Amino acid sequence: MSIALELxxxxxxxxxxxxxxYVALTKPRIIVLLELTAFFAMxxxxxxxxxxxxxxxxxxxxxxxxGGANTINMWFDRDIDQHMSRTCSRPIPSGRIExxxxxxxxxxxxxxxxxxxxxxxxxxxxxxxxxxxLFYVLVYTMWLKRTSMQNIVIGGAAGAxxxxxxxxxVTNHVGLSAVFLFAIIFYWTPPHFWALALLxxxxxxxxxxxxxxxxxxxxxxxxxIGLYTVxxxxxxxxxxxTRTLSWVYLGGAVVLDSVFLxxxxxxxxxxxxxxxxxxxxxxxxxxxxLFAVAALDSVVLAA
Numbered sequence: 001m002s003i004a005l006e007l008x009x010x011x012x013x014x015x016x017x018x019x020x021x022y023v024a025l026t027k028p029r030i031i032v033l034l035e036l037t038a039f040f041a042m043x044x045x046x047x048x049x050x051x052x053x054x055x056x057x058x059x060x061x062x063x064x065x066x067g068g069a070n071t072i073n074m075w076f077d078r079d080i081d082q083h084m085s086r087t088c089s090r091p092i093p094s095g096r097i098e099x100x101x102x103x104x105x106x107x108x109x110x111x112x113x114x115x116x117x118x119x120x121x122x123x124x125x126x127x128x129x130x131x132x133x134l135f136y137v138l139v140y141t142m143w144l145k146r147t148s149m150q151n152i153v154i155g156g157a158a159g160a161x162x163x164x165x166x167x168x169x170v171t172n173h174v175g176l177s178a179v180f181l182f183a184i185i186f187y188w189t190p191p192h193f194w195a196l197a198l199l200x201x202x203x204x205x206x207x208x209x210x211x212x213x214x215x216x217x218x219x220x221x222x223x224x225i226g227l228y229t230v231x232x233x234x235x236x237x238x239x240x241x242t243r244t245l246s247w248v249y250l251g252g253a254v255v256l257d258s259v260f261l262x263x264x265x266x267x268x269x270x271x272x273x274x275x276x277x278x279x280x281x282x283x284x285x286x287x288x289x290l291f292a293v294a295a296l297d298s299v300v301l302a303a
Contacts, residue, residue, distance in 0.1 A: 013096075021091040025074050025102055026067030026109070033284060034159065038062050038166035040291035041181055044298040045170035054121065058169040061117035062162055065129040068109030069136045069158070075103045076141050084203035121169040128168055132161035149215040152197075156189030157182075163291075180239045181291070187232040188287055191225040191264055195280035198222070199273055222268045225279070229264035233257045236290065245297045252293030260286050 042050045042058060074081065074092055078099055081087035091097040110133055117126035140155030148154075163181035164174055194212055197204065198221055201213040213221045236253050239245040263279040 021096050022105060024091055025071040025097070025105065026063075027070040027074075028067075030070065031063050031066045033288060034066050034162045035059055035062055036288050037181070037185065037291050038162035040295040041163035041166035041178060042170050043295040044177060044181075045167045045175070047298050047301065050170050054169060057116055057120035058125065058166060061113045061121065061126070062129060062165055064109045064113035064116065065133055065165075066162070068106045068113060069133040071102055071106030071109065072133075072137050073141045075099055075106060076137070077145075080146075080207040080209060083207040084200070086200055086203055117165075117169070122172045124172055124174075125165050125169040128161060128165045128174075132158045132165070135161075145209060147210065149210045149212045151210070152193045152212075153190050156186050156193070159189055160185035176242070177239065177244045180235075180242075180244060181294070183235050183238070184232070184290070185287065187228060187235050188283065190228040191232065191260075192280065192283040192287075194221050194225050194228075195267065195276045195283065198267075198276040199280065218271060222271070222276075226264050226268040229261060233261060239294070245294055246301060247297075248300050249294050249297035252296075253290060256286050256290050256293070 039055065039059065042055065074090060077087075078092040081090050082093035087093065092099055092102055110130070114126045114130055117129055136155070136158035140151060140158060144151035144155050160182045163185065164178050167178035167181070168174055197211045197213050198218055201211070201218070204211045204214050212224060216224075236257055237250075240250045240253075259282065260279075263275070263282050267275045267279045
């Protein structure tokens with residue numbers, strides 16, 4: 001008598017569940033902060049409201065570009081993600097989305113992004129967005145992340161590109177002010193990300209990703225956070241010394257920088273997860289508020 005083996009029946013997935021997984025591939029929470037920096041850069045470049053139509057197409061194109069880059073990042077890092085408790089439930093390592101489908105989705109987002117920006121903004125903005133994708137995927141994701149503890153320092157250049165895209169969308173060139181905005185995010189990235197890395201160091205150890213806490217330990221990472229924060233604060237003041245921005249920005253930057261320095265120095269001295277967590281969460285608010293103050297200063301100057 002033959003025995004029939006009963007195979008588990010996979011429940012058909014609702015459309016909203018599939019859509020939610022594809023949206024998750026784009027890392028929407030990260031995109032929000034990138035979009036804010038691009039938007040405030042547009043306001044600065046226009047010295048006021050850049051126009052609803054241009055804002056919509058630039059935000060759409062930028063979101064598609066960032067979403068595509070994040071999706072391709074998830075596709076390539078699926079082997080790492082399955083070993084990390086923070087990422088093992090993502091759509092690809094959990095098996096809810098096929099890797100090839102995710103890759104094609106990411107590439108599709110990038111194609112649409114370039115088309116939107118090149119057609120309705122300008123080719124420079126589209127090219128800068130594409131350049132950010134290539135740097136993030138080829139330099140950071142596929143090379144530095146797995147080989148160097150300086151991965152996030154150099155790779156942070158990709159996350160600093162949105163202000164350049166926003167500025168170029170308004171002016172069709174990249175000015176000194178836009179370069180300052182790029183530099184601020186570039187030097188903000190290490191203390192921001194290393195604070196998170198301190199919290200999830202064991203995940204990176206399991207996945208064998210050479211983040212700074214894994215290679216040099218928590219103590220050295222906290223020291224580096226303090227040093228990079230000092231450099232970042234100095235960079236945030238450059239627009240004032242070059243008279244690119246004025247007293248409105250200076251006042252806001254001094255307050256925001258002081259709080260950031262407080263949290264960074266506290267993290268340097270206090271080895272608790274609580275101090276690193278507070279720095280990480282404040283760094284998100286800090287960047288958004290700093291760019292908002294810079295945009296407000298540009299509007300005040302133009303009035």
